[in-house]
Amino acid sequence: MMGWLTPEVIDVLIAVGQAVVILLGGVLLGAVMTVVERRLLGLWQDRYGPNRVGPFGSLQLVADMIKIFFKEDWIPPFADRKLFVLAPAIAMASLLLSFMVIPITPGWGVADLNIGLLFFFAMAGINVYAVLFGGWSSGNKYALIGAMRASAQTLSYEVFMGLSLMGVVAMAGSFNMREIVAAQEGLWFIVPQFFGFCTFLIAGIAVTHRHPFDQPEAEQELADGYHVEYSSMKFGMFFIGEYVGMVLVSALIVTLFFGGWHGPWLPPFIWFALKTGAFLCLFILLRASLPRPRYDRVMSFGWKICLPLTLINLLATGAVILLTSAS
């Protein structure tokens, strides 16, 4: 009777179940982060933040969701409709898909791709189109300037984002995320790849357009930049997409530099969650504490400091590996 329930099918079902859980978990975490960020900012800014809905403001998320779902979903008459609708979907989907390659615990994870890291780069590359389409199709000059900044910034930071991780790849000898985590059993890559970590962290913030690299939005200058014409859930998708990006980059940093789920005493998942949470807090703390550099400085910082640094890091790593393998 249960003949179709072969071990293969069970494996598939488990994998699908895991995928759905991780997908929903990613979205939900992104949504929860919006509230967590506001509470943390409140804490660091000498004020309360949202604390009215539910105990300690815990139901604020629900209130926000209800509000954003029922707002008028308005498309400006001067907008290019197709691209305008497509942009938020890309913003959300490209980052969510990247969660696929992240190994959460030894048993949990969606796909165990050989090209795991490259898949993330590809998705981050696609993510630029969301901002570009959104800014272009809005038919708004502020959005256009925002989109222009976003594409220039993301392109330049992606160049060394890739390079910054090549040291890790070289040391682990693989693009596969699980193998990279496994290679960190003895020593987390933060130690040998410190400069790689620094540049990847910077690039990660830049790619998710988080403060101080929020040039495409830059409220004080561009009054919200590329998503200024968006409302309701379309805005919501950009908004949640940004937080999903934050979670993703934090999870990647943990996976690539901080030994993934490795850690004593506590279960692997708790370790993974704790480390990711710490980086999420760092993202928020940066926003609370730093002014925004000027756009052209951000670009020259990327090209003149970060890119050479990653190249030197890569060369040094390569040299060390060659020397140690030769001996």
Add this chain to the structure above:
Amino acid sequence: MSVVTPAHGTSNNESVADPVLDAIRQQWGASVVCEQQTLTGLPVIWVSRDSLVDVLGFLRQMPQPFSLLYDLSAIDERMRSHRHGLPASDFTVFYHLLSVDRNRDIMLKVALQNDDLSLPSCVSVFASANWYEREVWDMFGIHFSGHPRLTRILMPPTWTGHPLRKDYPARATEFDPYSMTVAGQETEQQALKFDPEAWGMKRERNGSEFMFLNLGPNHPSAHGAFRIVLQLDGEEVVDCVPDIGYHHRGAEKMAERQSWHSFIPYTDRIDYTGGVMNNLPYVLAVEKLAGITVPSRVETIRVMMAELFRINSHLLFLGTYLQDLGAMSPVFFAFSDRQRAYEVIEGITGFRMHPAWYRIGGVMQDLPTGWEKLMQGFLDWMPARLREYERAMMDNAIMRERTKHIVAYNTEEALEWGVTGPNLRATGCDFDLRKKRPYSGYQNFDFEVPLGSNGDVFDRGQIRIDEMRQSLRIIQQCVDHMPSGDYKADHPLTTPPPRERMLQHIETLITHFLQVSWGPVLKPNESLQMIEATKGINSYYLTSDGNTMSYRTRIRTPSFPHLQQIPSLMKGGFVPDLIAHLGSIDFVMADVDR
């Protein structure tokens, strides 16, 4: 040429022996029509229209020049009854010049007749005359020949009539009911559309089109209803055109319909972050007209509250300045500090933002019991916070990179554009009225005038933090040495008059009743008081025609010329620099448009 002594009040003998006046008499004797004696404290001379620009040029070029065109406006003289000895005039345009080197002022007046309301523009002598002349055209319909672009500035371009003329109604009830049709709305919107050609701008350069970006009047960094149209090449500002008037409420017109006393609350709303600081120049000018000398307790209370509002305004500046540079947290800290200041202000005045607490001849009431403790709490709290702002923000590398040597100008450029206050002192020019021309007893206080050196966005921020420290010092001295005495001057024109003698016999009761219902009647004369307000030099130039109301109230605000200066600084800058500069000017639109 004749010397007119005022019908009432004291004659100002000091100005007669003025070396500047001597030089003018010597060189321009023929064109000086009359020297007017007023209570303004500065020499006022009437010159003929034809020689006006030459005399202005002479003053601008002389050794120790009058390099700052402090104010330029007009008076509709047609309804004025007390003009004894003054040249016949329907409209009088006045030019108030200031010399920082001499620490002296001079006012030139030109008489115009109704059938020929035109005079030469002095934009070639003083660049800052541009907006002032536009304002005079807008408000009085006086034409300036040779002005580069004489259009309306405060009123919408579609407006008809000139509001500050005496025959223009002051109240909405004197007009037909307002209505806006769809067609009318369309016309208004079309009128607001920016036309680059009208401003002499090109639409493209080397085959690539410029972007014309409309920044404001609704923009998070425009600090109110301020609009500035940018001509952009990429993110580079090729040129820009500020557009003001969205916050214009006609405060000067209202002054002509309010009693001397009941205009006080309107002054609070001129620089709405300055609170009672705005009352100060107004009541001091009225007191000059009324001949009231206030007790030292009044002076000290006024200084104390004005300095508290200076701190309050500078805190708002600091928060928004840093916010415009992209730091989101400081504004919340600044606002919680302001809340502490407001608790003191509320405890003393009973109100927060606009206490309207100063009175002609005093303040509204005496300090409440326990005020010292309240104030001391604030004084003890602030220094650590100021250090924190410096350590966390002013020392921050990104912050320094965003502000050091950005939108810098020197003293000469500042004076050319009429810049005063902290923005002038950021260029290293030591000109603070509290030291140079002490009023309300500032000479009794021990404090320093912080100066900048580069005149850049950074200096304009840092100088305000230093000024807050000095203000705290002044307030501390007020707390430690508050004189005893009355909170009102014992003078018949003190408003509201002291109640003590009111109920004792009928004559004082009648006087009291008249003065409370009609308000005091001030003798015909002119007076002027400048103060070092939160954002620069603010002054009220009052003309009394012997009535319960002012005949003309000219409110000179610092923010107006500060905004006019923007295009001269921004050419070639980046959009983020413009935002940083807007944050560093410290303006509120109510202070610009009045």
